[in-house]
Structures are given as C-alpha cells and as structure tokens.
Amino acid sequence: MTVVLCLTPAALPTARLIRNGVPGAQLHGLAGRVEDADELFADTMAHMRELFAQGKRIIGVCAAGILVRAVAPLLADKQSEPAVLAVAVDGSAVVPLLGGHHGANQLARQVAMLTGGQAAITTAGDVALGLALDEPPAGWRVGNPAAIKPVTAALLAGGRVRLEVEAGNAEWLDGLPTAEDGQPLVRVTDHAVATDEDELLLHPPVLALGVGCERDCDPAELAGLVDEVLAANSLAAGAIACVVSVDLKACEPAVLQLAQRLGVPARFFTPARLADEAPRLANPSEVVAREIGCPGVSEGAALAAAGPQAILVVEKTKSKRATLAIARSPDCIDAGAVGRGRGRLSVVGIGPGWAGWRAPEASAAIAAATDLVGYGLYLDLLGDAALGKARHESDLGAEADRARMALELAGRGKDVALICSGDAGIYALATLVFELLDRERHADWMRAEIQVIPGISALQAAAARAGAPVNHDFCTISLSDLLTPWETIEKRLQAAAAADFVVCFYNPVSKRRRDQLARARDILLSGRGPETPVILARQLGRPEESIRIITLGELTPDHADMLTLVLVGSSETRRMRAGSREWVYTPRGYAKKLS
Incomplete structure (x- = not known):
C-alpha cells in the first residue's frame, strides 16, 4: 500500500493529485489541519514510524527532514525497507529518500509525471546507466539478486557486459554498454540455470x-505438480507471467493459492474462448468438451494467455486430481490484459459521512475498486476518493437494484465497492447481497470474492456525540414497516419496554409514515417515565449535523425524519451538564465500586 502524507492545507492539492494518480494510494492527513483525508492522525512522527514499520510506501508532501528524522531510528536493512519519498508542497521536486532500487525511483518518476515536477534520482546505477538492474519492468524477476551489486559495480567502473537474450523482449536493457566478449554476463532466460558469480x-x-x-x-497437490514439472523441464518459476484456467475455477482454492505462491495474477477464460484454441491443443479431450464446453483447460488456457504465436513447451501433465500445461510467448506477456481476473465485491460501510470516521480498511477497498455502486449521496460523500472510478448510482429505494448491480459487476471480474452509509451490516446492504446470492445463485456471482467491511454506525456516532447512552444493554429497532410487518415491530417494542433496554430507532419517520414513532413512544412509556432522555441525532458527520436532547414525553413525529436517528434512554439513563455542555449517559453499575 502507498500512503500520501499531508501535513498542511497548502500541501493538500498536491497530495490529492498524487493520491488520485497512484493506484491504491490513500491520503492521510494531520488532524486539525487536514480534514478531508482517508485517515487522520494526531502524532506525525509516530504515524510515519508506524507506516514505515508496517512496510507501507510513504509519499510525504512535506520537507525531507521530517521524514528523515521520523524513520531514522528504524533503519536497519535496506533490502527490506519500503520506499520513502519527499515531495515539495507545490510538486516541483520529488526526492526518493529510501528504497531507490526497491520501487522508490520508479515511484518518484510516476509522481513527477503527475505533478509536473522533477524526480531527483541519486542512485548511481540510475544516473550513470539510465536503468536499475534490480528494478526491472513489471512481471520480470531477478533470478540471483546477489549478482546485482558486482555487475552494477563493474558497469560503473567502465566495464561492458555480454548480453544474451534467450527469451522475451529485453528492449529495456538497450542502454547497457555491451560487448561480445564483455564480462560479466547478463542472461535473459526462462530457464532455471546454475550461474557463476559474474553472471546476472x-x-x-x-x-x-x-x-x-x-x-x-x-x-x-497442484503446487507439487507445478514444482515437479518446472524442475523436470528446467523452467524458471520467475518467468511465469500468470496462472490461467477456465472461469469455472475462478474460486478454486488450489488455483488461487498457486497464483499467490508464485506471486503472479490468476486469470480466467470462458469455455467458449478456450474452445477457440482447439486446433492448437496437443491433447484434446472429448470428455472435457462434453462436460464444460471446451476440449482442454490447461493447454487451452496456456495458449490463449500466451498469444497466437505461442508454443506449448509442456503439454498437458496430470496428477491424481490436477493437470497443467505451459506455453511460451515470443514476447513478454501482459498478465493484466489476459482473460479476466476474479471479481471482488467489497460491501463497504463508510460511517455517517465524515472521512475521519472512515476505517482505513474501507478507504483501502475504495481506493482499490474499479467500480463504485451506491446511492448518489453516499458516493458524493466519498469526495476525491471517488475520482477516476466508474460510478453506478440508483435511487434511495432501489436497494435490490444496487446490490444486484454490484454482484453483476463483480461477476464480470471487476473490483467493486458497494457503498453503504454507517455500518454495512446494520440496516444496510450486506444482508441483501447474501440474500441475493442465496436465492439466485448465479454462477458468476458465486465465483466472486466477497468481503464486508464495517463502518461506524449512526448509533455509535450519535452515542459518542451525546456522551455514553449505550454503555449498558441496548437494542436497535427499525420503525419502517416496508419490509417488516408492524405487528412484528410492535412485539419487539413491547419486549424492549419490558426489558428496559436503551432503544435506538432507525427509519423513525418518512413522508408516508407519520404515526409509527408516536406509537413506539407510547409503548416505551409503559416501562419508563416521560422524563427519560431522548437524543435526536440528524445528519451525523455532515455539515448539517445537529444533536438535540429532549424527553420521551415531549417526543413527536415532527422531531424526526429519515435522516434522524432517535435514541431513547432506559429508566437508568441520566442527563447532566458540565460547563456549557449537556451530556447523556447510562450507568453500568459501577456505583458500588465508586462508593
């Protein structure tokens, strides 16, 4: 993960530009100075050190000295330290401070392109050679990293290398000084070979x-088969661009874990696409064709991924329950353009609205998403975090349409964030997603990865704003009878009144529903007094936020709307004043200990 740090309002435009231009980046802002951020922090030095210790790439839009002083006590192993960049407030200079040969130089060039500034690259190899051998293009691997230092040292001393290209396109190495009798040797190959000390x-x-x-x-079993076949054919695991299969296997743990183990994407093809490869298969199968619609999976997927000029270097090989085949492309394979990836649906709770209440996990899921689905207001609350992403909006009452759209997109291989206000699992869309999955069971939906990411609920936000009213047993009840019969709601209200729960009402009043709140009030009055505190929390975490405290006897439908959360105390709930503030709290039983 990449974190863009912003310490001042003046740096915010540059920080936003970088955050929006670097895939998956998050914006962290100093509380009290920068409010519109994915995450806020109070202690700058401590936050920088925590990010560095977690291995996250840091882009600080601040003075380089701040970053240096923050991470200096943690410096130990340059081979494992993450990239740290300092960017001038106006974006004019981008300085990779740490991790130059581990992504920082490349990231600095990317940031400089975004800001129109200059990447101040200082590592010797990049300056003298125009490239870094230990930072090859995406998808490339270094087979023996220990050889990088002596090879680079020889080049910096004026030597020439002998370049041998046995596989792929190595145009990125064109800047190397070479000679037919040069030493050391730089060998580009897809084979696993023993090397000398002076061979990279x-x-x-x-x-x-x-x-x-x-x-x-x-x-x-699948991993063992791969290891066995690679060894038998002297092929390098580092030359594998992707693990590919038919889309029916998009959620198969063996396939997904294999790709993770190799550090490459897992990509998938439809049976129809694999059927197109039938003329090139070495071992077509009529049985497989009848079962899934294509005459071969492993060979067909390998050839489809490697392209029309590819050849099979390993024909279909079997173990008891798995098969594999390997195809070689004459050029480098762009794994991201192969087939499609496994779709992912993140059902994200963004809290009541304020970015400072948004969990880092939620911000990360939104940053990683290609598509955002949600009610228009909720998408607008994301601010800059929604920039550059496909938006799919629907009206407030169209919850099923939103959930179905999110599942459809994830089923097509998209990375989708379904945006919910508050917590995704509290009167929101998480349950609807699983209900649709359970009822309709579309094959594409079932293969997508699903995750639910919690957020601060309106209940929690209202309680925090008012004091501590839910610090003892409480319940939540939705007063909307659109999905739940009023008779059921009434039974729950009676139970809550009898048990003396603190009660939080969601959906208290709408234009069409004007009497439920009054009926709920009357039921609760059967178990607690009219002086019971009631918190009216409206538009929490938004500029229009208001918190009002009245009594249960005063409560009428005119006090609330669909943007209001009504929190009714128990018979034990208290109101108190401290200075100019009035607070509400529910004792938990500490009185005996306190006395």
Whole structure:
C-alpha cells in the first residue's frame, strides 16, 4: 500500500493529485489541519514510524527532514525497507529518500509525471546507466539478486557486459554498454540455470501456466505438480507471467493459492474462448468438451494467455486430481490484459459521512475498486476518493437494484465497492447481497470474492456525540414497516419496554409514515417515565449535523425524519451538564465500586 502524507492545507492539492494518480494510494492527513483525508492522525512522527514499520510506501508532501528524522531510528536493512519519498508542497521536486532500487525511483518518476515536477534520482546505477538492474519492468524477476551489486559495480567502473537474450523482449536493457566478449554476463532466460558469480540472471514474463483441477483439489497437490514439472523441464518459476484456467475455477482454492505462491495474477477464460484454441491443443479431450464446453483447460488456457504465436513447451501433465500445461510467448506477456481476473465485491460501510470516521480498511477497498455502486449521496460523500472510478448510482429505494448491480459487476471480474452509509451490516446492504446470492445463485456471482467491511454506525456516532447512552444493554429497532410487518415491530417494542433496554430507532419517520414513532413512544412509556432522555441525532458527520436532547414525553413525529436517528434512554439513563455542555449517559453499575 502507498500512503500520501499531508501535513498542511497548502500541501493538500498536491497530495490529492498524487493520491488520485497512484493506484491504491490513500491520503492521510494531520488532524486539525487536514480534514478531508482517508485517515487522520494526531502524532506525525509516530504515524510515519508506524507506516514505515508496517512496510507501507510513504509519499510525504512535506520537507525531507521530517521524514528523515521520523524513520531514522528504524533503519536497519535496506533490502527490506519500503520506499520513502519527499515531495515539495507545490510538486516541483520529488526526492526518493529510501528504497531507490526497491520501487522508490520508479515511484518518484510516476509522481513527477503527475505533478509536473522533477524526480531527483541519486542512485548511481540510475544516473550513470539510465536503468536499475534490480528494478526491472513489471512481471520480470531477478533470478540471483546477489549478482546485482558486482555487475552494477563493474558497469560503473567502465566495464561492458555480454548480453544474451534467450527469451522475451529485453528492449529495456538497450542502454547497457555491451560487448561480445564483455564480462560479466547478463542472461535473459526462462530457464532455471546454475550461474557463476559474474553472471546476472533475468527472467522475462514469457510463460503462461495453464492449470485445471477437480473441485476442492488439495492446493498442495497442484503446487507439487507445478514444482515437479518446472524442475523436470528446467523452467524458471520467475518467468511465469500468470496462472490461467477456465472461469469455472475462478474460486478454486488450489488455483488461487498457486497464483499467490508464485506471486503472479490468476486469470480466467470462458469455455467458449478456450474452445477457440482447439486446433492448437496437443491433447484434446472429448470428455472435457462434453462436460464444460471446451476440449482442454490447461493447454487451452496456456495458449490463449500466451498469444497466437505461442508454443506449448509442456503439454498437458496430470496428477491424481490436477493437470497443467505451459506455453511460451515470443514476447513478454501482459498478465493484466489476459482473460479476466476474479471479481471482488467489497460491501463497504463508510460511517455517517465524515472521512475521519472512515476505517482505513474501507478507504483501502475504495481506493482499490474499479467500480463504485451506491446511492448518489453516499458516493458524493466519498469526495476525491471517488475520482477516476466508474460510478453506478440508483435511487434511495432501489436497494435490490444496487446490490444486484454490484454482484453483476463483480461477476464480470471487476473490483467493486458497494457503498453503504454507517455500518454495512446494520440496516444496510450486506444482508441483501447474501440474500441475493442465496436465492439466485448465479454462477458468476458465486465465483466472486466477497468481503464486508464495517463502518461506524449512526448509533455509535450519535452515542459518542451525546456522551455514553449505550454503555449498558441496548437494542436497535427499525420503525419502517416496508419490509417488516408492524405487528412484528410492535412485539419487539413491547419486549424492549419490558426489558428496559436503551432503544435506538432507525427509519423513525418518512413522508408516508407519520404515526409509527408516536406509537413506539407510547409503548416505551409503559416501562419508563416521560422524563427519560431522548437524543435526536440528524445528519451525523455532515455539515448539517445537529444533536438535540429532549424527553420521551415531549417526543413527536415532527422531531424526526429519515435522516434522524432517535435514541431513547432506559429508566437508568441520566442527563447532566458540565460547563456549557449537556451530556447523556447510562450507568453500568459501577456505583458500588465508586462508593
């Protein structure tokens, strides 16, 4: 993850520009100075050190000295330290302070392109050679990292290398000074080979690993088959660009874990697309064709991923429950353009609205998403976090349409964030997503990855604003009878009154529903007095926020609307004044200990 740090309002425009231009980046702002951020922090030095210790890339839109002083006590192993960049407030200078050969130089160039500034690259190899051998293009791997230092040192001393390209396109190495009898050797290959001390091994992403397996195949079996085949054919795992299969296997743990283990994307094809590869298969199967609609999975997927000029370097090979095949492309494979990835649906609770109440996990899911689905107001509350992403809006009452749209997009391989106000699992859309999955069970939906990300609920926000009213047993009840019969709601109200719960009412009043709140009030009055405190919390976390405290006897439908949360205390709930503030709290039983 990349974190853009902003300490002052003056730096905010540059910080936003970087956050929006660097995929997956989050904006962290200093509380009290920068409010519109994905996450706020109070202690600058402590926050920087925590991010660095967690291995997160840091782009500080601030003076370089602040970053240096913050992370200096943590410096130990330059091979494992994350990238740290300092960016001038106006974006004119971008300085990679740490991790130059581990992504910082490349990130600095990317940021400089965004800001129109200058990347101040100082590492010797980049300056003298125009490239870094330990920072190859995406998908490339270094086979023997220990050789980078002596090879680079030889080049910086004026030497020439002998470049041998056995696989892929190595145009990025064109700037190297070379000679036919040069030493050391830089070898570009997809084979696993033993090397001398003066030989650098680079693996281009030219191999597509096609796999198939039975349902619930043991991941260890597939991984073992891959290891065995690679060793038998002297092929380098570092040259594998992607793990590919038919889309029916998009949620198969063995396939997904294999891709994770190899550090490459898992990509998938429809049976129809794999059927197009039938003329090129070495081992077509009529049985497979009848079962899934294509005559081969592992060979077909490998060839489809590696392209029309690819050849099979390993034909279909079987274990008890798995198969694999490997195709070689004459050029480097862009894994992101191969087939489609497994879709992901994140049902995200963003809290009541203020970005400072948004959980870091929620901000990360929104930043990673390609598509945002939600009620228009909720998407607007995301501010800059929604920039550059496809928006799919629907009206307030169209919850099923939103959930279905999110599932459809995830089923097509998109990374989707379904945006909910408050907490996604409290009177929001998480349950509707699972209900649709359970009822309709569309194959594409079932293969998508689903995660629910919590947010601060309106109940929590209202309680915090008013004091501590839910510090003892409480319940929540929705007064809307659109989905729940009033008879059921009434039984729950009677139970809450009898049990003397603190009660939080969601959906208290609408234009059409004007009497439920009054009826609920009367039921609660059967178990607690008219002086019971009532908190009216409206538009929490938004500029229009208001908190009002009245009594249960005073409560009428005119006090609330659909943007209001009504929190009714128990018989034990108290009102108190401290200075100019009035607070509400519910004792939990500490009186005996306090006395």
